[in-house]
Every structure is written in C-alpha cells, then in structure tokens.
Amino acid sequence: MEYKDYYRILGVTRDATPEQIKRAYRKLAHKYHPDVSKEAQAERRFKEINEAHEALKDPEKRAAYDALGRSWRPGQPFHPPPGARPRGRETAFATEDIEQFSDFFSSLFGRGGFRRDAPPNAEATARAEQPPTMPIELTLEEAFQGAVRQLRIESGDGSGGRTLKIRIPAGVTDGQQIRLAGQGATVRGVATDLFVEVHLAPHPLYRVDGKHLTLTLPIAPWEAALGATVTVPTLGGAISLRIPPQSQSGQKLRLRGRGLTGNPPGDTLVQLEIVNPPVKTDAQRAVFERLAEQFSAFQPRATLAQE
Structure with missing residues (x-):
C-alpha cells in the first residue's frame, strides 16, 4: 500500500500548527477546486488536498496518523499494524467523496461506516455535522456591502448538477462559513447541507x-x-x-x-x-x-x- 504524506500534500511541516494547516488547505482548495481551477489534474489534486485536510484537521486523527507513520521511510511500502484504526465510532463524511479517498486513508479511518449499534438516523446526523465546503473569493468591498454569487452544485451521483444563486450577507469575514441548508448533493436519499467558506482577496489599501x-x-x-x-x-x-x-x-x-x-x-x-x-x-x-x-x-x- 502506498503511504500518503499528508504534510507534503498540504505543503506544511510535520510540526505545523492547526491554523497553518487550515490556511494551507484553504489556499490549495481554492487553487485546485474543479469549478474554478484551470490547472492540469485539478480534480485529482483537490481530492488529495481534501483527504490530507480530513486526516490532519482533527487532533485525534492527526495523532493516530503521526503514530502510524513514525517508522515509515520514503520508498517503503506501508502496512498498518492490526487494530491500528482509532478507537470509537468510525468517521462519517458528508458526501460520497469518501469513496474516492485512498485505500491508505480508509485503512486508518474507515470509509464512513457506523457501529452496528448506532441509531438508524446516525448517517444523516453525521452528514449534517460534516457538510461539504465550497470556497468562494470576495473582494473586501463585497464583504462590506454583501454580494450575490452563482455556484455550480454537482449532484454527487454523476447525473449532472445545477446552478445555485446565493446572497452573501454584508460583514462576512475571512474564513467564515455560510450554511446553505439542504443545498448540497443528495446522497442515498439524504439532502446534505453545503457550506460556502469565504476567502477575502488581498486589498491594496x-x-x-x-x-x-x-x-x-x-x-x-x-x-x-x-x-x-x-x-x-x-x-x-x-x-x-x-x-x-x-x-x-x-x-x-x-x-x-x-x-x-x-x-x-x-x-x-x-x-x-x-x-x-x-x-x-x-x-x-x-x-x-x-x-x-x-x-x-x-x-x-x-x-x-x-x-
């Protein structure tokens, strides 16, 4: 199995602070988002970036990842030891993007499964807790006055997508997330929420x-x-x-x-x-x-x- 160096993917050091990891993720997610990026292999890079951020943003996942990778050296295959998966309920993810995460990721954290004793609505609850996020860039003037944007929302099942017109309220700040209830992809009959994360463009003054x-x-x-x-x-x-x-x-x-x-x-x-x-x-x-x-x-x- 190929070892994934999530720190290298995000361009941060292994001792990076949570804020440094978050900033690196925001910058790369905006650069490679398939809806806005013209970069070659943007979709593949976007998935890698999301996977790396998913592993490192949570302190428990990050600690487990660091512990398992401590003895790994570049060029070596990676074999997680038996029972290496973190304890407790497996992680639930907002969309079927988890299906596209690597085998390496799923060997550590699972594929969004739930314990058998979880209540019937646990899947929908977890999706509501971790909705997908779409970056959007605003000028400072737009953040001050409010703005209107059109977003392309993919269906998640390969059937196409739709265009959603949203209003950004005045006074949003850099990194603020705006929740659009029920506007994300429909996954197994569940309408997920969508978060729009605001990024402010540098201002000359x-x-x-x-x-x-x-x-x-x-x-x-x-x-x-x-x-x-x-x-x-x-x-x-x-x-x-x-x-x-x-x-x-x-x-x-x-x-x-x-x-x-x-x-x-x-x-x-x-x-x-x-x-x-x-x-x-x-x-x-x-x-x-x-x-x-x-x-x-x-x-x-x-x-x-x-x-």
Whole structure:
C-alpha cells in the first residue's frame, strides 16, 4: 500500500500548527477546486488536498496518523499494524467523496461506516455535522456591502448538477462559513447541507484582522509636526481625520465603527507614516538646511547611544 504524506500534500511541516494547516488547505482548495481551477489534474489534486485536510484537521486523527507513520521511510511500502484504526465510532463524511479517498486513508479511518449499534438516523446526523465546503473569493468591498454569487452544485451521483444563486450577507469575514441548508448533493436519499467558506482577496489599501482593518496613511513632516486635517478613505466612504500635532510614524488612530459591517461593526486603525518630499531644487534644499539648523539639538537616535 502506498503511504500518503499528508504534510507534503498540504505543503506544511510535520510540526505545523492547526491554523497553518487550515490556511494551507484553504489556499490549495481554492487553487485546485474543479469549478474554478484551470490547472492540469485539478480534480485529482483537490481530492488529495481534501483527504490530507480530513486526516490532519482533527487532533485525534492527526495523532493516530503521526503514530502510524513514525517508522515509515520514503520508498517503503506501508502496512498498518492490526487494530491500528482509532478507537470509537468510525468517521462519517458528508458526501460520497469518501469513496474516492485512498485505500491508505480508509485503512486508518474507515470509509464512513457506523457501529452496528448506532441509531438508524446516525448517517444523516453525521452528514449534517460534516457538510461539504465550497470556497468562494470576495473582494473586501463585497464583504462590506454583501454580494450575490452563482455556484455550480454537482449532484454527487454523476447525473449532472445545477446552478445555485446565493446572497452573501454584508460583514462576512475571512474564513467564515455560510450554511446553505439542504443545498448540497443528495446522497442515498439524504439532502446534505453545503457550506460556502469565504476567502477575502488581498486589498491594496487595507490589512484585515477579523472585522477590523488597518490602513497605512502617508503624511508630510509638517502635517505630523503641526497637526492637520486630512481626507482618509474608508469602506463606507471618505472621511476627514484630524492628525494631532507632534504625531510620529507608526502611531495609530482609531476610527470606530469604520471596519467591516457587524453588530458591533469593526474599526479601522489608521497607522501614520511620515513621508519626506523629494528635494529637487536648491531652494528646497535650503529649506531643509534651515530646518537642520533650527533643530540642531534634536537627537533622533539618542535612545541608541550606549553607555
């Protein structure tokens, strides 16, 4: 049996944190999702990525996988020892994708079977607990205002699919999942749910932290020294911001309620960055020379002096 190196598949180290594993999975799942990817072998890679994530996202499964693979070396066949499958009820999966997982995976975790003493509705319950997830990318502006998307939903039984129009609510955050009840594939007569997982595209102006945003605001030296009122962009429109006198680079000003929509809404942090003007003429150089004379006692690197 071929050993599956799930860490290599996700491009993470064996000591990766759960958050690192999650980020790697999101990035690769978006890149290779068959509905959006133009990459060669996208479907095969997508299945590998899902299988690796399924094994590593759960601490118990990951610990079992690590223990069984500790003695394996590249190039060796893999033979799980008798009774190696983790104790307790076997894992149940949301769709028939489990049927396409590798023999290696099923030898460790089973194929979604249930203990014989499980109640009759256990299969449907487990599917509801682990619905399939489809990644979707939004701009920050779409996350702020809300958006409408059309998704292609495959039937799961090879009979085709359908197009589903969904409305993304305003204020969604990166990694947030939106549940679409009963909109997934129908598996053995059970209509599964579908989760849409939001991924925010990088923005040229803002850094995103949950519902909070950070904007780097360039200001002139005289604006920092004397104070000024400047125009600042926000997702809800431009506003006027008062820069206090004697401001410094790196200083942050908080615009409450100017982040992503919510209850409560997020904030926007404006981080000041002092930018020097270009010196192109003799007159401009003379201005800086007079400034240096006026502030000759100023020692900007005094804190770096060693005793």
